[in-house]
Amino acid sequence: AQSVTQLDSQVPVFEEAPVELRCNYSSSVSVYLFWYVQYPNQGLQLLLKYLSGSTLVESINGFEAEFNKSQTSFHLRKPSVHISDTAEYFCAVSLSGGYQKVTFGTGTKLQVIP
Amino acid sequence: EAGVAQSPRYKIIEKRQSVAFWCNPISGHATLYWYQQILGQGPKLLIQFQNNGVVDDSQLPKDRFSAERLKGVDSTLKIQPAKLEDSAVYLCASSPVQGAETQYFGPGTRLLVL
Numbered sequence: 001a002q003s004v005t006q007l008d009s010q011v012p013v014f015e016e017a018p019v020e021l022r023c024n025y026s027s028s029v030s031v032y033l034f035w036y037v038q039y040p041n042q043g044l045q046l047l048l049k050y051l052s053g054s055t056l057v058e059s060i061n062g063f064e065a066e067f068n069k070s071q072t073s074f075h076l077r078k079p080s081v082h083i084s085d086t087a088e089y090f091c092a093v094s095l096s097g098g099y100q101k102v103t104f105g106t107g108t109k110l111q112v113i114p
Numbered sequence: 115e116a117g118v119a120q121s122p123r124y125k126i127i128e129k130r131q132s133v134a135f136w137c138n139p140i141s142g143h144a145t146l147y148w149y150q151q152i153l154g155q156g157p158k159l160l161i162q163f164q165n166n167g168v169v170d171d172s173q174l175p176k177d178r179f180s181a182e183r184l185k186g187v188d189s190t191l192k193i194q195p196a197k198l199e200d201s202a203v204y205l206c207a208s209s210p211v212q213g214a215e216t217q218y219f220g221p222g223t224r225l226l227v228l
Contacts (some may be wrong), residue, residue: 009154032215034216036219041221042221043118043205043207043219043220043221043222044157044205044207044217044219045219046216046217046218049215049216051215090156090157092156094215097215100215101159101162101170102159102217103159104156104157104158105156106154106155106156107154107155107156
């Protein structure tokens, strides 16, 4: 079965500084990888996903993640964070193909400090 | 396009009582999921429906939890009787036929069992 590990439970960072949220996965077969974001008192929203093709995927609000098969990682990065990026970020993995079970990590709380 | 709707948003009950949560997925979405998110943890899949059939309920505590999706549209999750450890946010999500790997989440129902 697939699993995902988010090593950092909380990441404080100053506004306009860069940030990296780490995610490692475990699977013996081909996977899809996701980052979801959860703002306070809201449900999860898809931030970006890797299905196949280019290993670098981007979101519309400046985040990017790179699929690294050799290191089984899918770290999330942003070169300059904004106060509005304060939220909890969840890495998730599923087997490739539709309607597969998605396994979520424990989440990383990003706290942007003004 | 309306999002995934859930009700109630908040519920407080005493242990051994019963509770039910309702979810209406995005129109046309064939797959519906119920997740349990305990404070400080990532969402854990309880049950996955494809239309009105169950695809995966391996992590559903069937002695006290039940779920149904009559007519393949909205769904109800019930807990009877509730335990203290059932305190969590219950998230409903749905995914379309095209792009089934992406899940769209509702705002969740926050349950507190006293």
